[in-house]
Amino acid sequence: PGGGGGGGCGLLAFQDEGEEQDDKIRDSAAGPERDLAELKSSLVNESEGAAGGAGIPGVPGAGAGALGEAEALGREHAAQRLFSDKLPEPLEDGLKAPECTSGMYKETVYSAFNLLMHYPPPSGAGQHPQPQPPLHKANQAPHGVPQLSLYEHFNSPHPTPAPADISQKQVHRPLQTPDLSGFYSLTSGSMGQLPHTVSWFTHPSLMLGSSVPGHPAAIPHPAIVPPSGKQELQSFDRNLKTQAESKAEKEAKKPTIKKPLNAFMLYMKEMRAKVIAECTLKESAAINQILGRRWHALSREEQAKYYELARKERQLHMQLYPGWSARDNYGKKKRRSREKHQESTTGGKRNAFGTYPEKAAAPAPFLPMTVL
């Protein structure tokens, strides 16, 4: 109900997107660069067409007037309703908010740059001026240690202090490091949870401050966190100082090695602040819905960068924790009501078809397949 013609367009767009994802896989097997521009342009046109936008050709999201944007939002919104009977109020507000529409299709411009920020080129090219999204409070560690991603670090007017000579260098990540574990030995005075991205490993400032010879950076890997939650994070320092713990207690409080972030998680982490700034939203669930739709609007090239980043993330994670399995963290998040949770996840709440639309539309990790 309420889908209407616009909803049909939206549906077609999503279906096409899914087929296109299949095309991505096939293309990646046949030839990764083939028809890339054509695919990209078709995707962009598709998005604009589905959204009813009349933007400047070649400039996604540009030139759409207020009416066009409203219309685009209306249709897009209608399409969204196909997958969700009722959007959360904050999301609806956010989508209606004009400041939320302004950058709806602009993130593609930023993402490539942000990837460069994650992998700064050798010649100190990380000094590009870039509109700095307001630092989210979550980027601040509970005890005041700024948690800057590499993107944020290189764009911050006051980046993490680092000697100029080092900050200008590229620190090569040793992909085949025999003793990586020594880099991330847990020490007292935990730094908190640093942003979990592969880039942290190359971050110059992270190579500093070690007082231990042979251990350039005695900073725990961001994937290593106290057992769970923020409370444990705060108590983690105390736990480290407490020597009179039983062996069982120590085992129980053993830091959890978190899963490596997938492509979408990396994208979310990078774009969250921007969406918050644009949409004046704070609720993560609503923000994530927007980010999910923006993710689908990304071109395959832009998504490929995140897939590649995620692949490297997994590679590094495997090197750091060879025996680790995702199974290790199963059951560590306690569910309030398992039945209720299952109902929410499998009971057709993800879309109107009782399936997992994202699964169907999500591209296979085409780059990893070609690389590996």
Place this chain on the structure above:
DNA sequence: TATCCTTTGAAGGCT
């Protein structure tokens, strides 16, 4: 205070 919500992707287990 702990968990839910919401997204996509990866991984493990089960059939």
Place this chain on the structure above:
DNA sequence: AGCCTTCAAAGGATA
């Protein structure tokens, strides 16, 4: 092989 479940992040909302 295909399906299902869980967990990664995030922070306001809720039990």
